[in-house]
Structures are given as structure tokens and as C-alpha cells.
Amino acid sequence: MRADCYADKTAVLENVNAHGSAKVFKECMVKDCTLGEKSSVGDFSRLTDCHLGQNVLVQRNALMFSTRMGTCSYVGKNFVSWHCEIGKFCSISWNVSIGGANHDYSRATTHSFLYSNNFGIKAPEETYDRFSQECTIGNDVWIAANVCICRGVRIGNGAVIAAGAVVTKDVEPYTIVAGVPAKPVKKRFNDEIITYLNDSNWWDLPLAVIEDNIHLFNQKMTKQTAKEIYDLSRRSIKEES
Ligand SMILES: CC(C)(COP(=O)(O)OP(=O)(O)OC[C@H]1O[C@@H](n2cnc3c(N)ncnc32)[C@H](O)[C@@H]1OP(=O)(O)O)[C@@H](O)C(=O)NCCC(=O)NCCS
Numbered sequence: 479m480r481a482d483c484y485a486d487k488t489a490v491l492e493n494v495n496a497h498g499s500a501k502v503f504k505e506c507m508v509k510d511c512t513l514g515e516k517s518s519v520g521d522f523s524r525l526t527d528c529h530l531g532q533n534v535l536v537q538r539n540a541l542m543f544s545t546r547m548g549t550c551s552y553v554g555k556n557f558v559s560w561h562c563e564i565g566k567f568c569s570i571s572w573n574v575s576i577g578g579a580n581h582d583y584s585r586a587t588t589h590s591f592l593y594s595n596n597f598g599i600k601a602p603e604e605t606y607d608r609f610s611q612e613c614t615i616g617n618d619v620w621i622a623a624n625v626c627i628c629r630g631v632r633i634g635n636g637a638v639i640a641a642g643a644v645v646t647k648d649v650e651p652y653t654i655v656a657g658v659p660a661k662p663v664k665k666r667f668n669d670e671i672i673t674y675l676n677d678s679n680w681w682d683l684p685l686a687v688i689e690d691n692i693h694l695f696n697q698k699m700t701k702q703t704a705k706e707i708y709d710l711s712r713r714s715i716k717e718e719s
Contacts (some may be wrong), residue, residue, distance in 0.1 A: 483513060500530075503538075520555070531566070533685075544609075547575075548617065548681070561609040565617035565635070566681040570577050576615065576627040579608035615650065617681040627670040627688055636666060651676045673705035687714050 483496035486504040496502075496513035517530040520538035523610075527544045530536065535552035548566035548635045553559075558575040581588040590595045591607045602655040611630030615621070619633055622641040627633070634651030643660040652672040654663045666674065680688070687710070688695065694707050 501668065511562055537572075550685075554623070560629075562612075562613035562615065562695075564615040566622070567618045569619075570617055570621045571623040571625070571641075573624045574621050574627075575625075576621075577609070577613035577629050577631075578626070580611070580629045582606045586695070617679075623632065635681075638666065667702075667704070669701055671704040674701070674708040678704075679710040679715075680707050680711045683711060683714055 482498050483502065485491055486501040486506070488504045489502045489506040489508065489584050494498040494508050494511050496515060497517070499516045500513035501518040502513070503519060503521045505522045506519050506521060507607040509525070510527045511525050512529045513519070514530050514532040514534060516532060517534040519536045520540065521526060522538055523536055523540040525536070525540065525542045528542050529546040531547055531549040531551070532545045534552045536542070536557065537553060537555045539555050540553060540557040542557070542559045544561045545564065547564045550566055551564055551568040551570070553570040553574065554572035555574055556573045557570060560577045560579060562577040582586060585592065588714030591599045591601060593608070594650070595601050609629070612632065613627065613629055613641040614632045616633055616635035616637065618636050619639070620637045621627070624642045625639050625645065627639070627645045631645050631648060633639070633649045634653070637649045638654040639645060639649070639660065640654065640663065642658070643656050644658040645655065645660040647659070649655050650662070652666045652675065654666060655661060656663045667675070685690040691710055694710070695701055697703060
């Protein structure tokens with residue numbers, strides 16, 4: 479089945495449900511995926527069992543399995559992800575990996591022949607689940623260049639992961655973490671502001687509402703601004719229901 483979207487003639491699409499405005503560029507392999515409105519998949523990317531929301535941008539050379547990405551989130555080149563959920567408005571830089579498999583090192587071998595037939599040994603019928611632990615990235619998370627997020631980690635809304643970090647533990651909302659292993663460095667705002675922003679769920683606002691109120695997002699944060707974003711979100715949700 480060929481999806482009804484723009485796809486370069488060298489791209490291979492199999493069982494893809496794509497919005498007509500989605501774009502898949504050259505030499506891509508996209509299988510069992512949903513591609514939302516105006517989403518795009520960069521050259522040489524390989525996506526299997528993924529869902530890209532509206533305006534999601536995947537740059538070149540991505541390798542993604544069972545990954546969901548919310549509205550307006552984007553990833554830089556050489557992104558790798560397995561079995562994870564990424565919220566809305568996340569900015570993910572180049573050379574980032576999320577949710578690599580955990581090989582079970584308590585068995586005789588950690589080698590993949592226990593679950594893959596690629597090595598001349600028939601894999602056993604039953605083996606362990608390398609992806610059993612959940613990996614979730616909240617909304618409005620900034621993941622800087624060359625970050626590795628380990629399997630099972632949950633990252634809260636608004637967090638910042640500094641360049642080069644290896645994240646082995648959960649990250650609280652609006653916290654900046656850095657280093658190997660990543661440790662909290664500071665919070666982005668004081669607790670009162672964080673509560674307003676975290677509870678506002680502003681990332682669920684229609685894009686047009688965000689655009690009309692862009693000044694609130696484009697100024698240095700104060701308690702007043704956080705409260706205005708919170709009130710705006712509440713009003714918008716009430717009007718919708
Ligand atoms: C996370 C980041 C934004 C923090 O910037 P900042 O607020 O100016 O941070 P500070 O300089 O106040 O640093 C606070 C502490 O964290 C440390 N730190 C900051 N970034 C770090 C990093 N990437 N790795 C390890 N430690 C880091 C600083 O050394 C400092 O430690 P100290 O308190 O012991 O002196 C920035 O360091 C960063 O990583 N930027 C990523 C840029 C990038 O990758 N861009 C790609 C395009 S999206």
C-alpha cells in the first residue's frame with residue numbers, strides 16, 4: 479500500500495497511514511506507521527511501528543521503533559529510539575538515543591542470538607522482553623546533543639537534558655540534569671511557576687491559540703506569565719468542552 483502523501487521515489491512505504499500533507503524523503507523505509515498532518519521524515523530514516531503527530535519533524539538518518547511523538551516535537555539527525563512515548567513540543571537534538579534495549583546480563587550470554595535468528599542459531603521460542611520497562615518523555619522537554627536516555631527512564635514535562643548526558647534515573651518536571659550519570663543541576667523556575675506551567679497543560683492548546691498568545695511564550699518567565707498561561711489553558715479547555 480502506498481500512502482497518499484509526498485514520498486520520494488526511492489522511499490519505501492509499507493502499511494503507512496499518512497496525512498496527505500506528510501512528507502517522506504529519499505531512501506527512507508517506513509513500515510506500519512501513522513504520519514500526521516505536515517509531519518516529515520528525513521533522508522535515510524527507518525521507522526517501524528511509529529506514530530508521528532501533527533507537525534512532527536524527523537531529520538535525516540533516524541532509526542525509530544515503536545515510538546510515538548506528539549504534536550510539534552522534532553528530532554535532529556542520527557536519532558535512535560525504541561519503544562517510547564515522546565510528548566508534544568519536545569526539542570531533541572542530534573545524536574540522541576532513547577530507550578536502548580536492556581540485554582539480560584544475568585543469563586549465560588547477553589548476545590542477541592537469544593531473541594534473533596540473524597546469527598545462524600535458531601532463537602528459542604520464549605525469551606525475555608528487552609523493552610519491558612517504560613520509557614516516556616513528557617511535553618516541552620529539551621534534549622541537547624549527544625544524550626543517551628536509558629531504558630525505563632521517565633522524563634517530566636519541561637525538563638532539560640544537558641549535552642552529553644547519560645540519563646539513568648527519572649527526571650522531575652522542569653529540572654535541568656547534566657553529566658554521566660545525569661544529576662540535577664538546577665530547576666528552570668521556582669516551585670510556584672513550575673506548578674502553574676505543569677498543571678496548565680498548555681501543550682494541548684490548539685496551535686492557533688498558542689500563536690495568538692505567543693507573547694506569553696516569548697518573554698522571560700514571571701509568576702504573572704505562568705499564571706496567564708495557566709488561565710489561558712483553563713479557559714480554552716472550558717470553551718472546548
Ligand atoms: C544545559 C545547558 C543549557 C545549561 O546551561 P546553563 O544554564 O548556562 O548552565 P550553567 O553554565 O549555569 O551550568 C550549571 C552547572 O552545570 C554544569 N553543566 C552545564 N552543562 C553541562 C553539561 N552539558 N554536562 C555536564 N555539566 C554541565 C556546569 O558546569 C555547571 O556546574 P557547576 O555548578 O559545578 O559549575 C547547557 O550547558 C547545555 O548543555 N546546552 C546544550 C547545547 C546543545 O547541545 N545544543 C544542541 C542544539 S539543540
